[in-house]
Amino acid sequence: MRKGFVRETALVLLPLVVVLAVMPWLYNNQLLLLNIVVFLVLAQGLNLTYGFSGYLPFGYVGFFGAGAYGFALTLMHTAAPPLLAVLVGGVAALLAGLVLAPLLRLQGAYFGLASLAAAEALRHVIANQDLSEITGGPYGVRLDVPFRPVLTYGLAIGILVLVMGLVAWLRQSRFGLRLRAARDNPVSAATAGIDVVHGRLVVWLASATAAGLIGAVYAWSAPTFFPEAVFDLSFSIFAIVFTLFGGAGTLVGPVIGVVVLYGAYNVIGVSAPKYFQLVYGLLIMALVLFFPAGLASLAVRRRRDG
Amino acid sequence: MNWVTIARAITLALLVSAGAAEAADAPAEIKVGTLYAGSGAMASTSVPLHVALEYWADGLNKGGGVFVKGFNKKIPIKLISYDDQSSPALAGNLTNQLITQDKVDILLADSTSVMTAASVPVARDHKMLLWDVTGSSPNFFSPDNPYIVLLALAATDRYPKTIADFVKQQMPKLGIKSVALLYVTADYTAFQATAVRNALKETPEIKVVFDRGVPQNTSDYTVFVNNMLAAKPDAVLEFGYPANELAFLRALNDTDSKFKFLFTGYGLTEQNLIKSNGLAEQLHHSYALAGPGSYEFKVNYGLNRHQFEEAYEHWVTSHNIKGVEFGYNAIAGYQAGLVIERSLAVAESLDQLELRRAAFTLSGNLDTLCGPFVLAPDGSQSGEIAPLGQILPPAAGSKELGLSIVWPADLATAKPIYPSP
Numbered sequence: 001m002r003k004g005f006v007r008e009t010a011l012v013l014l015p016l017v018v019v020l021a022v023m024p025w026l027y028n029n030q031l032l033l034l035n036i037v038v039f040l041v042l043a044q045g046l047n048l049t050y051g052f053s054g055y056l057p058f059g060y061v062g063f064f065g066a067g068a069y070g071f072a073l074t075l076m077h078t079a080a081p082p083l084l085a086v087l088v089g090g091v092a093a094l095l096a097g098l099v100l101a102p103l104l105r106l107q108g109a110y111f112g113l114a115s116l117a118a119a120e121a122l123r124h125v126i127a128n129q130d131l132s133e134i135t136g137g138p139y140g141v142r143l144d145v146p147f148r149p150v151l152t153y154g155l156a157i158g159i160l161v162l163v164m165g166l167v168a169w170l171r172q173s174r175f176g177l178r179l180r181a182a183r184d185n186p187v188s189a190a191t192a193g194i195d196v197v198h199g200r201l202v203v204w205l206a207s208a209t210a211a212g213l214i215g216a217v218y219a220w221s222a223p224t225f226f227p228e229a230v231f232d233l234s235f236s237i238f239a240i241v242f243t244l245f246g247g248a249g250t251l252v253g254p255v256i257g258v259v260v261l262y263g264a265y266n267v268i269g270v271s272a273p274k275y276f277q278l279v280y281g282l283l284i285m286a287l288v289l290f291f292p293a294g295l296a297s298l299a300v301r302r303r304r305d306g
Numbered sequence: 307m308n309w310v311t312i313a314r315a316i317t318l319a320l321l322v323s324a325g326a327a328e329a330a331d332a333p334a335e336i337k338v339g340t341l342y343a344g345s346g347a348m349a350s351t352s353v354p355l356h357v358a359l360e361y362w363a364d365g366l367n368k369g370g371g372v373f374v375k376g377f378n379k380k381i382p383i384k385l386i387s388y389d390d391q392s393s394p395a396l397a398g399n400l401t402n403q404l405i406t407q408d409k410v411d412i413l414l415a416d417s418t419s420v421m422t423a424a425s426v427p428v429a430r431d432h433k434m435l436l437w438d439v440t441g442s443s444p445n446f447f448s449p450d451n452p453y454i455v456l457l458a459l460a461a462t463d464r465y466p467k468t469i470a471d472f473v474k475q476q477m478p479k480l481g482i483k484s485v486a487l488l489y490v491t492a493d494y495t496a497f498q499a500t501a502v503r504n505a506l507k508e509t510p511e512i513k514v515v516f517d518r519g520v521p522q523n524t525s526d527y528t529v530f531v532n533n534m535l536a537a538k539p540d541a542v543l544e545f546g547y548p549a550n551e552l553a554f555l556r557a558l559n560d561t562d563s564k565f566k567f568l569f570t571g572y573g574l575t576e577q578n579l580i581k582s583n584g585l586a587e588q589l590h591h592s593y594a595l596a597g598p599g600s601y602e603f604k605v606n607y608g609l610n611r612h613q614f615e616e617a618y619e620h621w622v623t624s625h626n627i628k629g630v631e632f633g634y635n636a637i638a639g640y641q642a643g644l645v646i647e648r649s650l651a652v653a654e655s656l657d658q659l660e661l662r663r664a665a666f667t668l669s670g671n672l673d674t675l676c677g678p679f680v681l682a683p684d685g686s687q688s689g690e691i692a693p694l695g696q697i698l699p700p701a702a703g704s705k706e707l708g709l710s711i712v713w714p715a716d717l718a719t720a721k722p723i724y725p726s727p
Contacts (some may be wrong), residue, residue: 031402031428035395127491129500129519135589138496138519140423142445147431222398224445226493228522229394269396270388270403277345 004172012252013164016040020157030149032266034221037156038214039262042239043246043254044163045210050240051249052170053200054183055104059113061235062100062119063093064209067215068230069126072141073134082145086155086216092210096122097205104200116236123231140226143219152221154212163210170203179203180249238262245287247248247294256295318387332377335384336656337514338363338646339410341400343421346392347522348549350579351635352417355439358639359414360385361621362647373684374649376655390416397424405432407707411656412646417635418547419443419493421465429453435665438685440635443493448683453658454685455665457645458638458676461496466501468595469569472713473505477512477541480724481610482567486516488530488546488554490623495545495571502543502717515539522547527557529642534565540725541567547631548576555585566725568592574600574695575634577707584630585706589697591726593712595613596695598641598675599634600709608671611637614675637675645679646671693717 013071019217023033050056066067070092074085126135135141170176181195182189190196215230222229222253242261265281268276328559342356344348363385366372371382386408390397397416401424404410412479413429414437415422420442427484430437436454439445442462446454460464477485485506496519506512515537518530534542542565544554551572558564573594580586594600598670602611609617615632618640622630630636645668665681672679680689698708710720 007622028406029399032399035399124491124521127519129491129496134717138441138491139493140419140445142448147427149431221393221422222427224443225425226420226425228420228492229423234392234393234395265396266399269391270400276389276391 005168008168008171008251009165012255013161014167015244016255017157017161023269024153030153031221034149034156035079035156037153037160037216038261039212039238039258040162040241040255041210042235043242043258044160044167045207046239046243047167047248047254048163048170048203048210049207050243052176052179052183055068055200055204056099056112056237056240057115058240059117059119060116060211060239061114061231062122062216063096064215064235065123065126065227065231066093066096067212068219068225069135070212071216071219072143075143075145076141081164082220086213086220088293089216089219090213093210094205095216097208101201101204104204104262119231119236123227127227137229140224141225145220145223149221152217156217157218159210161211164251166206171251175199241284245292246285247276247296250294250296253294254294332379332381333411335382335652336374336412337384337386337408338412338414339386339404339408340414341388341397341416341421341425343392343416344389347549348392348416348421354630354633354635356387356631357622357627358618358636359643361618361689362640362643364621366647373649374650386410390421392421394424395423397421398428401425401428405434414439414597414642415441417638422446426454433658434598435662437642437646440638442687444686445684449684452662452685455662456685456687458641458690459687460690461688462497462685464688465647465691466498467691468713469498470501470505471500472694474509476713476722477510479627480722482512482540483609484513484515484539486517486533486534486537486542487514488520488544490517490522490524490546490550491519492522495547498545500569518678523548524550525553525635527554528561531557531561532564535563537652539565541565543567543569545571548572548579551576551580552583552585555580555588558588559585568726570594573697574709576631578631578633589707590699591696591723593694593696595692596709596711597634597692598637598677599632600695601693601711602674603677605675608640608647611675614640617716641674641676644674645672663716695720
C-alpha cells in the first residue's frame with residue numbers, strides 16, 4: 001500500500017503542487033489561479049464520493065455554499081480570526097453532510113435529484129428574508145476581513161493536498177478497496193462482511209468537508225457575495241464534468257479534467273465567448289462517445305493492451 | 307544675440323520639448339474594460355447596457371476619441387468586453403483579467419448587484435476604481451473603500467423611497483386595506499419589498515395578506531398568481547427582474563387575472579421589452595417607478611431621452627443586433643459612458659483616485675437621463691430616484707401607452723385611477 005501511495009503522490013500530487021506554487025510568479029491573474037485550485041478541490045471532493053461510493057450528488061454546491069456561509073457567519077457574529085472561520089466553514093459543511101446522510105438510502109438519479117433539491121433548500125433557507133439579521137438573507141454578506149490573496153491561495157493549495165492525499169490513500173488502502181467493492185456490488189460486499197453504510201458515510205462526509213473548506217476560502221477571497229453566487233449550480237456541474245472527463249476514482253483524472261476543461265473554459269471564454277457553448281458541448285460529447293470512463297482510462301487501456 | 311532673444315529661444319525650446327513629452331506620454335488609446343452577461347439569468351439586463359456602451363464608444367471614436375484633460379487631447383477609446391455568462395465566479399476572473407492582463411484604464415462592472423459583487427474586492431485589491439453602473443447594493447459602499455462609484459441608479463436602500471412613501475401616504479386614502487407582496491429573493495428586489503413592508507408596518511390600516519419571495523430563475527408564476535387571487539388583496543406589488551416581469555405578466559395573461567391595484571418593478575423601465583412580448587395590455591392601469599426609460603429627466607449633457615432612443619435604435623438596427631430593446635438598461639449604459647467621458651475631461655491624470663475625484667466634481671452638477679447625479683461620500687448614488695407612474699391604455703388613435711405621474715405630489719400630473727377599470 002505504502003509503495004503505491006508514494007508513487008501516486010510523487011507522480012501526480014507533488015508536481016501539481018509545485019506547478020501551482022510557482023504559477024503566481026508566472027501569471028498574475030491570481031484569482032483565476034485560486035479558482036483553478038477551488039475547482040481542483042471540488043472535483044477531487046466529488047471524486048471521493050462518486051469515485052469510491054458511486055453516489056453522484058448534483059447538489060454538491062450545497063456543501064460549498066454551507067462552507068462559505070459558515071465562514072461568513074462566524075466572522076459576522078463572533079470575533080474569531082479568519083483561519084478559524086475557515087475551519088468552521090468545513091464543520092458547517094460536515095454538519096450539512098450529516099443532516100443529508102439519509103439521502104444515501106436513495107440510489108442513482110433519485111439520489112442526484114434529492115441532493116440537488118437539498119442544496120436549493122439550503123440556499124433558500126439562507127436567502128430567507130426573515131433570517132436577514134442572521135444570514136444577511138437575500139441582501140448577501142459583506143465581510144470585514146482583510147483581503148489576503150497569497151494566504152487564501154496557499155490555504156487552498158493546502159486543502160487540495162489534504163483531499164488528494166485522501167484520494168491517493170483510498171486508492172491504495174484496504175478501506176478504499178472495500179469501498180470500491182461496495183460501489184461495484186453492494187450486496188456481494190455486504191455478504192462478504194463489508195460495512196457498506198459506514199464506508200459510504202465516511203467518504204460522503206469527507207467529500208462534504210472538502211467542499212465546505214474550499215467554500216470558506218472562496219468566501220474569504222470574495223468577501224461580498226450573495227446566496228446566488230455561492231450556491232450557483234454551475235459549481236456542481238463543473239465539478240461533475242471535470243471529474244467525469246478526467247476519470248472518477250483516479251487521482252489524476254479530476255486534475256486532467258480541470259486543467260483541460262477549465263483551461264478551455266477560460267481561454268474560449270476570453271477569446272471567443274460566442275463559441276464557448278459549442279466547443280464545450282463538442283468536447284463533452286466526444287468524451288461520452290469515446291472515453292466514457294474518462295481520459296484517465298486511456299492509460300489503463302494502454303497498460304492492459306500493452 | 308541679446309539676453310532677451312536667448313531667453314525666448316530657451317522658453318520656446320522648453321515649450322516644444324514639453325509638448326513633445328506630453329504627446330509621447332499620452333496613450334494611443336484609452337482602454338475601457340467591461341463585463342457583460344451574454345447568456346444566462348442576467349443577459350436581459352446586461353446586453354442592452356453593453357450595447358449602449360458600444361454605441362457611446364463608437365460615437366466618441368467617430369469624433370476622434372474622448373477628450374482627456376491630463377493629456378489635453380482627444381484619445382480614441384478601446385472597449386474591451388468579456389462575457390461572464392451570468393457567472394459571478396467567472397466575473398471575478400475576468401475582472402482580474404481586465405486589470406492584470408489587459409491593463410485597462412477604466413474598469414466597469416457588469417450590471418446587477420450579484421455580478422458587481424464579484425468585481426468589487428478585485429478592483430479594490432488592485433486599487434482600480436470600479437465604475438459601478440447598476441450594482442446598487444449598499445454592501446459595496448464603505449468609507450474605507452474609495453475604489454467604487456455608482457453611476458446610474460440610486461443605492462438600493464434609497465431607490466424605493468417613492469413607492470414606500472406612496473404606500474404610507476396614499477394607499478389608505480385610496481381605500482386600500484390589504485396588500486400582496488411578491489418579490490424575487492435577490493438584493494435589489496428584496497430591498498424594495500422590504501421598504502414597502504416597513505412602510506406597511508407603519509400603516510396599521512393595511513394588512514399584508516400575501517408575502518412571498520421567489521427565486522430569480524422563476525419562469526412560471528401561475529401558482530403564485532392563483533395564490534394571490536385566493537388571498538383577495540386590494541393591491542399587488544411585484545418586484546422582479548425583466549425576465550421575471552415577463553413571466554409574471556404572462557401568468558396574468560394566461561390565467562386572465564386582474565388586480566385592482568398592480569405595481570410591477572419594471573413595468574415602465576422595460577416597457578418596450580414587455581410590449582414586444584405581447585404583454586402590454588397587462589400593464590393597463592398598473593403602476594411602476596417611472597425610471598428614465600419612460601420619464602423624461604432634463605439633462606445638461608448628452609442627448610435627451612427621445613434623441614438617445616432614436617440614436618440607440620438606429621445604431622442597433624444598423625449594426626444588425628437582434629433582440630435588444632431600448633429601456634432603462636440602455637440608458638444606464640449610455641449614462642455610464644457620459645459620466646466617464648465628463649470625468650476624463652476633468653481629471654488631471656488617469657490615476658484611479660484622481661478619476662474618482664473627477665467623478666465627484668460632477669456630483670450635484672450633472673443632470674442625467676436617470677435624474678440628478680449625486681454621489682454620497684462613500685461613492686454610492688443618492689440622486690436618480692424615480693417618481694411613481696400609472697400606465698394608461700393608449701389614447702384613441704394611438705398605439706402608445708399613456709403615463710400619469712401620481713407621486714410624489716410635487717411631480718404628480720394626475721390622481722391615481724383606483725380601482726383599475
